[in-house]
Amino acid sequence: MIQVKLTTRNRNGAWQYRVRYQDENGTWHEKSKGGFKREREARQEGQIATRKVEDGAYQNERITVSAYLDFWFDTYKKDKLAYNSQESIKRAIKVIKPEIGHLLLDKLNAITYQKFINKIAKKYAQSTVRTYHARYHDAFKTAVKIGYLTKNPAADVVISNREDNRDKKKILELSEIPKFITAAKTLGQKAYTALFLDLNTGLRCGELIALTWDDYEEPYLSINKTAVHRTHEGTFIDQPKTKSAYRRIKLDPTTNEVLKAWKSRQETDNDADGIKNIRNLIFPGEDGVYFSSHLTVRFWIRKACEFAGIDHISTHSLRHTHTVLEMDAGADIKYVSKRLGHAKESTTIGIYHHVSEHIADESAKRYDEFVGQLWGNGTQKDEKS
Template sequence: MTVSKRKERNTWQYAFGYEGKTYRKSGFKTKREATEAETKARAELSEGMQFDNDVTLHDYFKEWAETYRKPNVSEITYRTYTTIITLLDSDKIGHTPLKNITRRMYQKFITSYAEDHSNETIRKFNGNISTAVDDAVHEGIVKKNFTYKVTYKGEVEAQKEDDKYITVAEYTKLKEAVRESNARSSLILFIMIATGCRISGAIRLQYDFINKKDCTLYIDENKTDTSPRTVSITPNDMQHILSVIDSYPKNMSGLVFDSITTNAVNKALKGNCQRLNIKPITSHALRHTHCSYLLSKGISIYYISKRLGHKNIKTTLEVYSHLLEESYETENDKAINALKFL
């Protein structure tokens, strides 16, 4: 062990080398604390948690979640972490080195996030970030936890189950409203309505993902619980998407939307809902409503599972079991009528 005492401060520190790099942390009150911290740090390095001093919040949280959370929680629970990973990937703070993030910077980020989320959602989000940053402090990547005493006031009430959907009439009205605008946020919302994809899938759309001939979009949401897939859309929807994209300057990156955040899209959704007198919803409600509409039209759960990108039908059943319960009586009547012919 390479533990030593800093006499000038009467504290203990550890310092050791690993694959050509030096890892050091000080400020421990006792030799035992420093020794235990070094043991944990060495173990984390050997398990693959290796970071340089410029690691970003997104990269650190992603590796942290995959290492310490994914093996120990259910697939449904882990979606909370993949949602955070996606959000961090789409926001400037996610691509900022951990060591450069200040309390003020993080507070501004949370304040902006609170504009479209409930207190409960923010509490869970901030709690997970804070826990990860605590480990970053322990590993010596940052000196202090920048989430300390962050304050927030959610502007959106926690959603009841009924609030996760809108009616078919509202869905159609919203689709027509965003069709009238060439704004990037409007086109992203249109794509989400047309395909049932998550916001990340629409934002990550590339020119090469669009098949005009077959009227399909390749959706890659970069999430662990969904699979990349090809989704069919109507010819009219394809024509609209292409015409709007043609009005944009072409990005050399290959991405249709080179720089837009989830917050910008959610704000556009909020504005449209207010203008159309539709109850406030999150962008994910568009995905829920897409599924609900297909189920109401008798589309098979197998097809819906594939269209939404779920890795198996079990996931679809777990997420939308309440919708299937609602259709039980109708399906029961169909079954009884069918059995009459046996």
């Protein structure tokens, strides 16, 4: 408990109050102010300062950016978010600490923060910088709410829009999809089925790994859990990322047949691919346990890309590819958003408009054809008239 002592004294004809307080670590601090004509006025102001000390209003003067971020995570985020989201926040905190973590929180301003963002933008992909910035903005927004800061230093930051090759490859282009699927077949039936299913459902990798045959009711898949890998602990089942992530997906006929074929393989040979499926998993790992992290799926994707002769994509790229395919096919945005388990439709729209190069190419081509017909028809009409 904080110890607080209030005293007043007359110095050179003017009254002054002094509030000394000892923090939880035993360190003494002081707040003082003079120039009062009467002792009563000094004491009244001193009592106000005392209440501020007791309410923690001066804590920001003693806390560093690093210490605050640890406090913020432990108080507002730890065990309150999905495991992967917590890990994402911890990675962001790990990046900022060596750069500006030593600064006192109340000394952090917009210019210092902007310089920090500019620095990490040279090292990380733009998408990563934006993710980290979102974490910091959230943390400092909380600092404003609880009185640690008067203004959010991350409020008006500018993130470079420079082209970054690491951000380029977000999806499979239409011409690459047949090559990718053909290459996936060479990896074995389990790998082929997993990648084909992921491409045609847009499942998150953890959702794919956690699937059991109990979740499959032809031609539907129920998404009600996700697999999370924790370093030094192994892979565990966790709740889906958000409430909207709980969903039931209808498989298209081709995907349904591919999954049925894999199910038949497992039923015929209980030791499919030399693996005992003791947990009734659709895609079991060794001894029927979940895949170690997402490394197995990443390996399959990398090999499929290599065999297909196309640029490497991430596990999330198949999800983004499915988003584009659905939207290009004319699917309703609400349907696509629900199918993907997005909490907001804006997320779905953002993916669609950001990741596919062929969207712009096809749109430009359609516009050129339209304008060509328009002006061509118009010219012909003018000539006839």
